[in-house]
Amino acid sequence: MLTPSTSRLRFALLAASLGVTTWTSPAASAQVPIPRPRPIVDAAPTGSQAYALAATLLANGRVDEATALLEDLLAQSPADVAVLIKLEEAYVAARRFDDVVALVERRIEREGPSPALLASRGTALYRADRTEEADRAFAEAVDLAPDDAQTYRLVVNELGTLRLFDRAAAILQQGRDRLGDAIASVELAHVYGLALDYPRAVALYLEALAGDPALRPVVQARLTRMVTGQGAPEAFATAFARAAALDPLDRSVRELQAWLALEQGEYDVALDAVRALDRLEQDEGESLVIFAAQAAAAGAPEAAARALDEVLDRHPDRPAARTALFARARLWDEQARDDRERADLGPTPAADSAKAAYTAYLNRYPISDQRPRTALLLADLLRDVYRDFDGSEARLTEAAAGRDVGIANRARLMLGEVALRRGDLDTARQRFADVDESVRIGPLAEQARYELALIDFYEGFMYSALARAEALDEDTAAEAANDAIALRVTLNDALDPDVLPGPDVDLSADPLYVYGRAALRHRRGLSAEALATLDSLDADLPPAHALADESLYLRASVLLERGEPAEAVAVLDALLSQQPMSFFLDRALRLQARTYEGELSDPATAAERYDRLLERFPGSPLAPEAREALRRLRATLGAS
DSSP states (O other), rough: OHHHHHHHHHHHHHHHHHHHSSSOOOOHHHHOOOOOOOOOOSOOOHHHHHHHHHHHHHHHTHHHHHHHHHHHHHHHOOTTTHHHHHHHHHEEEETTTHHHHHHHHHHHHHHHHHHHHHHHHHHHHHTTTTTHHHHHHHHHHHHHHOOOHHHHHHHHHHHHHHHHHHHHHHHHHHHHHHHGGGGOHHHHHHHHHTOOOOHHHHHHHHHHHHHHHGGGHHHHHHHHHTSTTTTTTHHHHHHHHHHHOTTOHHHHHHHHHHHHHHHHHHHHHHHHHHHHHHHTOOOOOOOHHHHHHHHHHHHHHHHHHHHHHHHHHHOTTTTHHHHHHHHHHHHHHHHHHHTOOOTTTTOOOHHHHHHHHHHHHHHHOOTTTTTTHHHHHHHHIIIIOOHHHHHHHHHHHHHHSSSHHHHHHHHHHHHHHHHHHHTTTHHHHHHHHHHHHOOOOSSHHHHHHHHHHHHHHHOOOOOHHHHHHHHTTTTTHHHHHHHHHHHHHHHHHHHHOOOOOTOOOOTTTTHHHHHHHHHHHHHHOOOOHHHHHHHHHHHHHHHHSSTHHHHHHHHHHHHHTTTTTHHHHHHHHHHHHHHOOOOHHHHHHHHHHHHTTTOOHHHHHHHHHHHHHHHHHOOTTTHHHHHHHHHHHHHHHHHH
């Protein structure tokens, strides 16, 4: 004969296997078709089956049903610890904390007191709002085995689940006072950190580092999680300064000082700490080079430059100097680019310094792995800033002969650019065609094909240029393909289908051909000639002409090349107001934003232009760049 408990278990198991709830009204039963039941074995379900079902019900949020099953199981097997623990979990889920207390006390009666059970009793009592009893339970847990470090860990873990971190830190400190190193400094420091007691946490972490410097990555990782807490940076700085004063030769402390300063954007402080490391530890510049890379990545090129200069001054013959010289040249180069240095404006000291550093690197390190890349960068600088096409071509020829295939192909593409800048379009065409044929796929091949389309355009072969541009209009994620779309739009809008090129047709005065000559002169850096050509074009160009917006955009670009940003912005404003349907509106907004951020030092207006671009053209290929720039500008404006 089945007992009520056994009957309830069998019914619950049957209900679960059929996919129905354990109770339905007669009316509901009449409406819901009941699947054919499986044969029922003439035996009560085993305990493991019932336990698995209860665990499943509990995991699915059916707490009352799980609790009932577990209570029945406990009645059948009062000593089953797994059932006791799962039932305690069910009571907690149901917020039946007094029942949890009773359950833990029942275990204590059966199993005898232990630190683990007494700590669990304390947690249950605390949840039941019986705090005084909870305090006594936690104290009893500690007193039961005060010479075992695991006792304190058990109690601290229970207090941690209650988020009583102050109490947890006090208990663990009590254990450390009694047992010493059986409870590690980093262990206690972690709990003090959770309790927001940053001075004690940092002091303990430093104590741990003094005994084992290899712990620094672990310590730094934990401090990183704490550093955003209120008062944490100040507490860290004070503790680090005190430790450095006590032991100036402590490398771990100096490294942590540098890390904290970098986290806070205090680059001068960070550099002082790294400088001390370099001198005290005889790093021969290695720490300074690492710091320079970190500072540059964090947007602090001035601090990076100071660190690299120190390496070059103090360790000119050490291995770190090679990396420092290349990195310093890159910083000068980037500064030159940021200053919008062009041939019309003349090289400035930053460009001269970059050129000298690149040249020194190539002369000093003839077999360096960075030599091909250095030659490529120097060639780019010589071409753009100095208009030294012979020097640029010589460096590119060297890079193209190197073993690095990526750099070699890039150098070959840039050789075509140099020929184009010289005005030698036949050589440029051949070089771009060679890259296209040899590379075939990827951004370099796409760029080479776009350049071939442009040369057709510059030379007046408009229909060939259009065919090449249309062939590129497949991958709109590629920059060359996006530029090809703009070229295709220009050609489609401006080509006159009734005027076909031929030996008897003079197209020299056709607006599209004049525009092409202006574009080529701009590309070659002949800004005065480009403006003169645009003036002659605009004199005969009606406002409604298909090239009116292209002419304005090109004029703004030329003015920027000449160092006239305010005039360029005004021309772009005219484009935006006079040509509301232009394909170039998103490009005009981006160019304005870049100009306001760079040459005009007006980040607020730059942000407004990017915002306008995203609002009006959310699907533009320029939108990702605009979003990234807008985030950067807003962060800058918020910080100021």
